[in-house]
Amino acid sequence: xxxxxxxxxxxxxxxxxxxQVNVEKWKIFEVTLNGPVKGNPFKDVKLSGTFTNGIESxxxxxxxxxxxxxxxxxxxxKEGKWIYFTSCNVSKLNNKKGRFVCxxxx
Numbered sequence: 001x002x003x004x005x006x007x008x009x010x011x012x013x014x015x016x017x018x019x020q021v022n023v024e025k026w027k028i029f030e031v032t033l034n035g036p037v038k039g040n041p042f043k044d045v046k047l048s049g050t051f052t053n054g055i056e057s058x059x060x061x062x063x064x065x066x067x068x069x070x071x072x073x074x075x076x077x078k079e080g081k082w083i084y085f086t087s088c089n090v091s092k093l094n095n096k097k098g099r100f101v102c103x104x105x106x
Contacts, residue, residue: 021100025079029100031062031072031086035093047072047088053080053102062086062093076102 023029031049035041047062049072062072070093076082079102088094 021098022103023076023100025077025102025105026075027105029074029076029082031074031084031096031098032065033062033070033072033086033093033096034068035070035090037068041068041070045070045088045090045093047086047090047093049074049084049086051076051082051084053078053082062088078102079104 021029029051033047035045041064045064047070048059049062050057050059051074052058053076056078058074060072060074062070065071072084072086074084081099081101083099084097086093086096
């Protein structure tokens with residue numbers, strides 16, 4: 001029984017690594033990152049994200065949401081594949097990468 005459960009969990013984790021995140025056009029895609037809480041994160045941490053679909057790039061500021069959580073929100077205006085990377089003066093939050101697909105609005 002434990003072997004089957006372990007195999008299932010490994011398969012689930014493997015599949016989730018390659019899961020595609022879909023975001024409707026004009027809906028918000030949110031990047032959530034864990035970072036520092038020391039000092040004054042509202043002023044001391046300068047975070048932004050750059051989102052690109054291969055044709056256009058859009059940079060948006062990030063913000064501190066409390067309890068060591070930082071967020072970047074982006075609303076895609078074009079359908080298709082998007083990638084993003086972060087820029088930050090804190091190494092733990094810098095150069096984080098990801099992707100999503102913008103699908104037609106419902």
